[in-house]
Amino acid sequence: MAYRSLFRVPGAGFFPLGFLARLPYATSSLATLVLVHAASGSYAFAGLAAAAQGSANALGAPIAGALADRHGHRLVGTVTALTNAVALTGLVAASRTGRASMIVAASLAGLTQPPVGPLVRVHWSRLLHARARPDLIPTALSYEATADEISFVAGPAIVGLLTSLGPTAPTMAAVALLVLATLPFALSLAPGGAEHRPAPGAPRTPLPRLPLAAMFLAMAAMGTVFGAVQTGVTAYADDSGQPGSAGLLYAVFGIGSALAGAACAWLPARFTPSGRYVTFAATLLLGTITLVAGDRLHAVPAAMAVAGVTVAPYLISLYALTERLAPADRATVALTILCAGGPLGTATGQVVAGHLADSHGSAGAFLVAPIAATAALLLAVAVFLTDTDALRPAVRVAVGSGTPESGGMGRAKGRTGDGDER
Numbered sequence: 001m002a003y004r005s006l007f008r009v010p011g012a013g014f015f016p017l018g019f020l021a022r023l024p025y026a027t028s029s030l031a032t033l034v035l036v037h038a039a040s041g042s043y044a045f046a047g048l049a050a051a052a053q054g055s056a057n058a059l060g061a062p063i064a065g066a067l068a069d070r071h072g073h074r075l076v077g078t079v080t081a082l083t084n085a086v087a088l089t090g091l092v093a094a095s096r097t098g099r100a101s102m103i104v105a106a107s108l109a110g111l112t113q114p115p116v117g118p119l120v121r122v123h124w125s126r127l128l129h130a131r132a133r134p135d136l137i138p139t140a141l142s143y144e145a146t147a148d149e150i151s152f153v154a155g156p157a158i159v160g161l162l163t164s165l166g167p168t169a170p171t172m173a174a175v176a177l178l179v180l181a182t183l184p185f186a187l188s189l190a191p192g193g194a195e196h197r198p199a200p201g202a203p204r205t206p207l208p209r210l211p212l213a214a215m216f217l218a219m220a221a222m223g224t225v226f227g228a229v230q231t232g233v234t235a236y237a238d239d240s241g242q243p244g245s246a247g248l249l250y251a252v253f254g255i256g257s258a259l260a261g262a263a264c265a266w267l268p269a270r271f272t273p274s275g276r277y278v279t280f281a282a283t284l285l286l287g288t289i290t291l292v293a294g295d296r297l298h299a300v301p302a303a304m305a306v307a308g309v310t311v312a313p314y315l316i317s318l319y320a321l322t323e324r325l326a327p328a329d330r331a332t333v334a335l336t337i338l339c340a341g342g343p344l345g346t347a348t349g350q351v352v353a354g355h356l357a358d359s360h361g362s363a364g365a366f367l368v369a370p371i372a373a374t375a376a377l378l379l380a381v382a383v384f385l386t387d388t389d390a391l392r393p394a395v396r397v398a399v400g401s402g403t404p405e406s407g408g409m410g411r412a413k414g415r416t417g418d419g420d421e422r
Contacts, residue, residue: 002139002265009131014188019147020181022116024084024174026155028109029054031170032091034159036102038167039095049106054343056110064115065336073119073332077186080114085178087112092168114182118335120144123189125323125331138265141319145261145312153254208325212334214383215322218281219341220348221379222315224372225288227349229253229307232291232365235357236300249304256308264316273320274384280314281373281380287311288369295366314376345372 007015029050037046068076087108094105124140162169230250237246267276287310294303318338326334349368356364 002136003143005133006136006139006143009127009133009136017181017185017188018116018120019151020177021114021185022148022151022182023155023158024088024177024182025113025116026151027159027170027174028088028113030156030159031174032106032109034163035091035095035167035171036106039102040099045099049102051347052103053106053110054347056107057113058110058340058343060111060113061115061118061336061340062333065118065333066330068115068119068122068332069330073123073189074186077114077116077119077189078183080112081178081182081186084109084112084114084182085175088171088175088178092171095168114178114186115332115336115339116182116185117144117148118332118339119186119189121319121323121335122331137323138267138316138320141316141323142261142263142265145264145316145319146258148315149254149258149261149312153251153258157251207327207330207334207337211325211383212322212337214379215318215325215338216341218318218376218379219338220345221372221376222284222311222318223342223345223347224349224352225284225311225345225369225376226342227346227351228353228365228368228372229291229304229349230346231350231353231357232295232362232369233300233304235365236295236362239361249301252301253304253308253311256305257311260309261312261316264313273317273324276313277317277321278377278380278384280310280317281377283310284314285370285373285377288366288373291366291369292363295363300362 032050032053033046036049040046064076064080087105091102091105091109094101121141121144124144125137128134128136128140158173159170162173233249233253234246237249271279287307290303290306291300294300294306319335322334322338323331349372353365353368356368360367
């Protein structure tokens with residue numbers, strides 16, 4: 001069994017700690033909304049603060065990724081965990097002052113957010129290559145996508161439960177998790193990654209800009225789907241007279257995605273990464289069309305379950321392709337650039353879907369999702385047809401040596417020309 005083999009590699013304690021380490025990210029946006037709304041009495045201002053936090057995170061994550069590639073995952077993970085704990089504590093303090101200080105504090109909280117997802121995905125790739133098990137990389141990516149989805153189901157539920165203790169409780173719980181889970185998890189990562197650094201004075205390997213920009217836009221499209229679905233579910237629940245059901249409906253969406261992500265570990269090797277990218281972009285479009293149809297047929301819960309299944313496979317294909325495109329010494333910054341598209345797309349989806357929900361209800365909000373998914377599919381087809389080479393695995397040259405290594409991460413100065421890895 002692929003997962004059984006994977007679980008033996010880092011040790012059992014790595015998995016629960018890694019799951020807890022990502023919960024602050026899964027709770028931060030909603031926790032900020034709850035805290036700032038309680039302090040200001042305004043949903044509009046609370047949304048502005050959450051948007052400032054998300055935008056700052058999109059800016060800060062690539063910076064943290066670049067620093068991690070230069071100075072090691074352990075150091076950057078540790079520093080960001082501690083600074084983010086301080087920033088969130090500052091947000092709680094700012095909630096007792098003025099609006100300007102709350103915006104600044106929310107922005108600092110987003111800017112210092114530890115990039116747990118990119119760090120752990122690169123850690124997996126390096127660890128599995130070092131253990132001579134690169135065949136387990138797809139399984140590791142499937143596991144990480146599943147853990148992400150479960151965290152985004154559990155995160156809002158945790159915030160909801162803790163809010164009953166007071167508006168500051170969710171944010172302070174995130175601080176506790178940063179210190180008790182994210183920090184120890186960061187300390188468990190490889191310390192320096194010296195084998196992936198360029199020699200002193202050597203130029204850094206350039207990032208593949210156009211393919212990476214395509215992956216960023218693909219993630220932004222996925223984020224737009226998320227924002228539209230969140231808004232559509234909220235509008236649907238309000239229109240149904242059961243506003244409290246929005247969280248449960250979105251949980252159904254997340255559970256479906258988590259199950260599909262776990263199943264991706266058993267996809268056959270002959271189903272190539274480029275083929276998966278285009279195929280799962282197409283299934284994502286079908287899933288979002290199901291949401292629109294489900295709204296019209298008053299079957300949104302069933303539609304959410306079906307649509308959720310199409311999410312994680314698409315996300316895994318984006319992570320896998322980005323991991324393969326990135327040079328070995330710049331893998332973390334490449335993944336953080338990819339991830340930065342998510343919050344920007346989510347904010348876009350929420351704004352557009354929110355305007356449509358005001359005038360057309362949940363049907364208008366849900367309609368944004370297939371539009372974004374159509375853009376994602378067109379982008380996937382365009383990348384596949386115009387630059388198929390960008391989707392191929394490269395021969396990775398270890399920095400500081402002339403030894404080529406076949407495998408997932410990195411693009412060499414030359415190409416193998418063999419097509420997709422099988």
